[in-house]
Amino acid sequence: xxxxIRTESLxxxxxxxxxxxxxxxxDLKKHFPVRSGLMGKAEKVHAVDGVSFRIGKGETLGIVGExxxxxxxxxxxLLDLTRRDAGEIIFDGRGxxxxxxxxxxxxxxxxxxxxxxxxxxxxxxRARILDIVMFPLRAAGVDRTKARDRASMLLxxxxxxxxxxxxxxxxxxxxxxxxxxxxARALATAPRLVILDEAVSALDKSVEADVLNLLADxxxxxxxxxxxxxxxxxxxxxxxxxxxxxxxxxxxxxxPAETIYDRPGHPYTRALLxxxxxxxxxxxIAEPPLKGDPPNPINPEPGxxxxxxxxxxxxxxxxxxxxxxxxxxxxxxxxxxxxxxxHSQAADWxxxxxxxxxxx
Amino acid sequence: xLDFTNQGTPLLSLRxxxxxxxxxxxxxxxxxxxxxxxxxxETVGLLGESGSGKSITLRSIMRLLPDSAALGxxxxxxxxxxxxxxxxxxxxxxxAGIGMVFQEPLVAxxxxxxVGDQIVEAIRAHExxxxxxxxxxxxxLLELVQIPSARRRLDSFPQELSxxxxxxxxxxxxxxxxxxxxxxxxxxxxxxxxxxxxxxxLLREIQREFGMAMIFVTHDIGVAAQxxxxxxxxxxxxxxxxxxxxxxxxxxxxxxxxxxxSAARGHRDGAGRLMGIPGRPPRLEQAPQGCSFAPRCPxxxxxxxxxxxxxxxxGRTDHAxxxxxxxxxx
Numbered sequence: 001x002x003x004x005i006r007t008e009s010l011x012x013x014x015x016x017x018x019x020x021x022x023x024x025x026x027d028l029k030k031h032f033p034v035r036s037g038l039m040g041k042a043e044k045v046h047a048v049d050g051v052s053f054r055i056g057k058g059e060t061l062g063i064v065g066e067x068x069x070x071x072x073x074x075x076x077x078l079l080d081l082t083r084r085d086a087g088e089i090i091f092d093g094r095g096x097x098x099x100x101x102x103x104x105x106x107x108x109x110x111x112x113x114x115x116x117x118x119x120x121x122x123x124x125x126r127a128r129i130l131d132i133v134m135f136p137l138r139a140a141g142v143d144r145t146k147a148r149d150r151a152s153m154l155l156x157x158x159x160x161x162x163x164x165x166x167x168x169x170x171x172x173x174x175x176x177x178x179x180x181x182x183x184a185r186a187l188a189t190a191p192r193l194v195i196l197d198e199a200v201s202a203l204d205k206s207v208e209a210d211v212l213n214l215l216a217d218x219x220x221x222x223x224x225x226x227x228x229x230x231x232x233x234x235x236x237x238x239x240x241x242x243x244x245x246x247x248x249x250x251x252x253x254x255x256p257a258e259t260i261y262d263r264p265g266h267p268y269t270r271a272l273l274x275x276x277x278x279x280x281x282x283x284x285i286a287e288p289p290l291k292g293d294p295p296n297p298i299n300p301e302p303g304x305x306x307x308x309x310x311x312x313x314x315x316x317x318x319x320x321x322x323x324x325x326x327x328x329x330x331x332x333x334x335x336x337x338x339x340x341x342x343h344s345q346a347a348d349w350x351x352x353x354x355x356x357x358x359x360x
Numbered sequence: 361x362l363d364f365t366n367q368g369t370p371l372l373s374l375r376x377x378x379x380x381x382x383x384x385x386x387x388x389x390x391x392x393x394x395x396x397x398x399x400x401x402e403t404v405g406l407l408g409e410s411g412s413g414k415s416i417t418l419r420s421i422m423r424l425l426p427d428s429a430a431l432g433x434x435x436x437x438x439x440x441x442x443x444x445x446x447x448x449x450x451x452x453x454x455x456a457g458i459g460m461v462f463q464e465p466l467v468a469x470x471x472x473x474x475v476g477d478q479i480v481e482a483i484r485a486h487e488x489x490x491x492x493x494x495x496x497x498x499x500x501l502l503e504l505v506q507i508p509s510a511r512r513r514l515d516s517f518p519q520e521l522s523x524x525x526x527x528x529x530x531x532x533x534x535x536x537x538x539x540x541x542x543x544x545x546x547x548x549x550x551x552x553x554x555x556x557x558x559x560x561x562l563l564r565e566i567q568r569e570f571g572m573a574m575i576f577v578t579h580d581i582g583v584a585a586q587x588x589x590x591x592x593x594x595x596x597x598x599x600x601x602x603x604x605x606x607x608x609x610x611x612x613x614x615x616x617x618x619x620x621x622s623a624a625r626g627h628r629d630g631a632g633r634l635m636g637i638p639g640r641p642p643r644l645e646q647a648p649q650g651c652s653f654a655p656r657c658p659x660x661x662x663x664x665x666x667x668x669x670x671x672x673x674x675g676r677t678d679h680a681x682x683x684x685x686x687x688x689x690x
Contacts, residue, residue: 066552067523174640175410204409204579205623209636216633233553238626238634275557277582279625281606284586288558292508293522 003153005222010140011190012111014057016093021054022193022225023078023112028052028087030073034298046297047073049249051087055193060219060226062240062257064233064272066294069246071229075195078227079112080105092192110140113191117198118179123170129155129181130166136188154184159214176207180214187218195227200235212239233276237261245269248297248305255330263356265332268306304335312349316342328357369439370397371573372421372541376433379416379425379597380647389647390416392597393433395671400540401571403564405588405605407578409620411641413597414577418543421575422458423450438540456486459534463546465526469518475502475529476514482536501532505562524555528562535566542567544576548583560586581624585609590678593617596642596652599671603679613674613686616653651683659685 005011028051031044048070055061063071076082078089080096089096091111094103103111116122123132130151137147152162158180170178179199186194196215200208212235218224230236236243237257244254245266253266264270271289278284290309297305304322307313316335324331325338327350335341336349343349379391391413398404408414419425421435423442435442437457445453454460462468469478479498480491489497495514502510505528518526527547534542544563548556564587567574578584584591585605592602593614601614612618619637627635639656642648651657654664663684671682 066554176640204641205581206409206620206637207640209623209634210638213633213636231553234624234626271554275554277557277560277580277586279582279585279609279621281585281588281609285557285561288554288561290554291558293524293555294552 023055024090026088062236062243063229065246070249112193113186114195115199118202158184371400372398378432380430382428403574405584408594412594456537458541459539460543461547465530486537542574613681
């Protein structure tokens with residue numbers, strides 16, 4: 001019988017019940033000031049610009065997007081590692097900093113933990129593995145003996161025998177083993193939401209599967225909820241229930257993973273998926289779906305962020321910022337997905353998209 | 361010895377290539393007997409995971425190895441033995457004969473020189489032409505690698521460019537002396553996927569247009585499939601399987617290649633679990649006695665641990681595998 005990670009004394013209770021989303025994020029914003037040029041003209045990088053989403057209990061939400069899309073900043077804002085300029089963060093029905101019924105930052109951080117990309121910097125090179133996993137527990141006030149027992153249990157749960165690995169140092173482990181330590185450490189204080197920020201990106205493909213299987217097991221056995229960020233679109237499809245596609249600080253499209261991968265509704269999602277090389281040389285890509293690099297979100301002009309690279313951009317895309325519109329279970333921020341937007345191709349685009357859905 | 365190309369004299373040929381590094385009191389056996397032939401104009405994708413020896417193999421062709429490395433075996437490029445070249449011979453080989461692009465353009469380029477100066481330098485290192493002539497050629501090269509407003513970009517510094525643009529400049533520098541072989545070491549790994557495909561298509565286009573041969577080192581099977589005529593899969597410092605890209609990916613013979621390809625395809629077993637390869641990569645402190653993959657191999661037999669399987673023809677066109685129990689015989 002495996003021992004559960006959640007205990008009476010550690011971790012936050014489920015207050016909202018199963019129907020209450022574990023996390024609700026409303027209109028999250030972060031604009032970083034930058035100085036450019038000789039005269040130091042003040043400009044702002046709109047790193048995260050009005051992002052709203054929710055994650056159900058026990059769900060995995062994947063975030064995809066290219067550099068500068070704001071996926072990593074979003075996760076940092078959730079944990080208040082970077083202070084947000086605006087927006088609400090509601091954990092299990094309790095708003096962060098929301099007065100008497102709210103949740104404190106300290107509680108939030110016990111409820112939400114993060115696993116970063118494996119690197120030589122993610123684990124203290126001078127600490128033994130057991131101490132690394134004990135550290136968050138000691139910081140949370142757990143006494144030494146209990147912390148040691150729990151750290152051993154956690155190492156065992158992530159597939160590292162505590163007697164064999166507890167006294168080793170990070171450099172003595174393989175990449176996959178180090179990432180298991182990172183997972184054990186993140187789970188130490190029994191979080192309910194685990195943010196996996198490029199958590200398997202540094203691993204070889206042959207090792208990655210084992211770590212993903214471990215994450216799936218832990219999720220099922222512990223009732224965890226995941227926010228999974230990766231630049232690898234294939235991996236995100238494998239692990240996610242729902243997917244959120246970001247472009248220059250905003251959400252382009254969000255919905256069930258299968259629908260988005262099979263029938264992407266936003267032209268950006270379509271291009272992004274079309275750019276992934278196939279394992280079948282007979283299906284080689286002949287033309288790049290997009291030209292140029294993703295631009296910087298510095299002082300963006302009004303209108304759709306994607307319009308500069310979008311083959312379908314029209315006047316309306318320049319004039320009006322597209323609001324998210326529901327198409328089936330997916331929400332898409334594109335004027336072509338809104339019949340009333342005035343985009344000349346809206347009707348055709350939507351008809352084609354809903355026909356694909358009906359055919360599926 | 362196998363001739364994979366069947367096209368007469370290969371442009372590049374590696375025979376029993378080995379690279380050993382001194383490390384502390386011992387050694388790291390990074391490359392352990394690589395045989396590879398490359399025909400003029402052909403692209404081989406050298407595919408492998410960390411520690412497989414793919415990058416070291418590539419660097420040894422240019423003799424870009426640190427002093428702690430001991431190089432063994434034969435490397436012949438265009439009829440000359442690269443291992444015997446002196447400093448001067450190497451200088452003309454690098455650039456004029458063989459160009460190279462890396463993962464990190466910012467590290468590979470001198471940030472205190474403009475883009476134009478870097479290309480001009482690369483041209484003038486191998487040709488006696490005036491600065492003005494060289495600058496004209498530099499502009500043509502920037503246009504060739506499809507840099508928008510190329511004339512203006514000649515005066516930019518590398519750090520002023522986006523990741524994709526820097527990679528294009530590095531390709532222009534590598535092409536400056538019209539090499540016959542381009543060595544590419546994970547040149548798109550740090551790029552976004554929509555930029556990656558632009559660079560892959562550009563490399564493929566240039567390679568075909570100039571009839572240039574290319575070795576493309578990558579860990580990404582999709583990327584390898586996009587650019588390669590032929591694939592060579594490396595493990596433990598050896599090529600374990602080699603064959604035409606489509607054929608190898610559709611029906612791999614080596615259990616490691618098979619495992620790697622199913623992992624990349626996201627295959628799941630009967631219980632719905634993603635299929636990886638259990639165990640860990642080989643330790644390279646000793647030269648392999650038997651097959652390096654044997655400890656992780658589901659099909660290993662007694663012989664696998666005892667002697668090294670040689671790369672032998674499978675019977676399929678241009679296909680070879682180094683395994684005692686390849687799929688087709690299993």
